[in-house]
Amino acid sequence: MVAVFPASLAEIVKLVGKGDGIAGINEEIKLDYCLPELRDKPVIGKYLKRTKKTYWDVLEGIRPKLILDFKVENLHSSDELYSFAERIGAEVLLLDFLTVEDLVEGSRLIAEKTGGEFSKLGEFYERHLSRIAEVSESLEEKPKVVMLYRGINVVTGTNVISDAVEKAHAESLGKRLRTERKVYPLKKEDFIRRFNDADHIFLLTSILTSKEKLEEIRDVMLDSVEWRKVKAVDEGNVHIVGSALDRESFMRWSPRLIPGIYQIGRLVHGRDFPDWKKPEKELYSLCGVEE
Numbered sequence: 494m495v496a497v498f499p500a501s502l503a504e505i506v507k508l509v510g511k512g513d514g515i516a517g518i519n520e521e522i523k524l525d526y527c528l529p530e531l532r533d534k535p536v537i538g539k540y541l542k543r544t545k546k547t548y549w550d551v552l553e554g555i556r557p558k559l560i561l562d563f564k565v566e567n568l569h570s571s572d573e574l575y576s577f578a579e580r581i582g583a584e585v586l587l588l589d590f591l592t593v594e595d596l597v598e599g600s601r602l603i604a605e606k607t608g609g610e611f612s613k614l615g616e617f618y619e620r621h622l623s624r625i626a627e628v629s630e631s632l633e634e635k636p637k638v639v640m641l642y643r644g645i646n647v648v649t650g651t652n653v654i655s656d657a658v659e660k661a662h663a664e665s666l667g668k669r670l671r672t673e674r675k676v677y678p679l680k681k682e683d684f685i686r687r688f689n690d691a692d693h694i695f696l697l698t699s700i701l702t703s704k705e706k707l708e709e710i711r712d713v714m715l716d717s718v719e720w721r722k723v724k725a726v727d728e729g730n731v732h733i734v735g736s737a738l739d740r741e742s743f744m745r746w747s748p749r750l751i752p753g754i755y756q757i758g759r760l761v762h763g764r765d766f767p768d769w770k771k772p773e774k775e776l777y778s779l780c781g782v783e784e
């Protein structure tokens with residue numbers, strides 16, 4: 494029996510063939526395109542609509558043997574989780590993905606801990622990362638990219654999404670921010686000063702920020718004299734991509750990030766980079782949600 498808080502880790506559990514062993518989920522998992530079969534599972538936590546809560550009583554009733562979460566403090570502290578797990582005799586596995594390679598190794602570890610099979614997912618990772626590396630080596634230009642989450646919150650170099658940018662043969666400017674935080678908030682004036690040389694800005698949707706809201710933000714940027722001090726805005730290179738849980742979202746700490754790398758590459762390099770539709774279809778086929 495496994496209890497999983499992040500949807501991204503639940504996707505990995507399913508992809509290593511152990512989705513049927515998930516006994517408790519975070520509420521956000523009910524929105525996950527890849528995980529329709531988990532929507533009726535007991536809810537052990539929630540942070541939708543900015544409300545954060547861990548249902549310790551539900552978790553205790555499930556009495557899982559393994560609890561999966563990220564190291565990032567969210568619903569609870571790691572100390573709280575470890576203390577609870579010790580009391581019920583459960584193992585806790587906390588993961589942190591700084592690079593795409595961390596994602597691969599984390600997936601391998603989840604397969605090991607759950608008794609799953611890593612081979613199909615591992616082959617998917619290896620084949621596409623090899624192809625991505627081959628394409629990247631053929632490119633000369635390395636555009637400068639900034640990823641923004643929920644307004645002017647910069648994806649930093651300690652976030653695996655930043656490494657996905659690098660894998661797509663682009664420079665992730667979020668690495669300029671010397672911080673351990675995965676996402677760092679900036680005021681508009683500070684952002685413009687720090688990142689005026691950005692070639693591309695990516696606005697990321699989330700479960701709290703819709704595409705429609707980001708379209709409004711993008712329109713404000715493109716119509717603003719002040720924002721046009723940023724090269725990406727002045728040249729119209731402001732993209733909206735998904736970091737939510739719908740079918741179109743790939744900027745996530747899960748195997749979805751593989752088509753996400755293709756998506757970044759296609760948007761910044763054009764047809765010099767392969768389209769993301771084929772790896773997208775392949776991944777969803779592995780998930781059993783795509784014909």
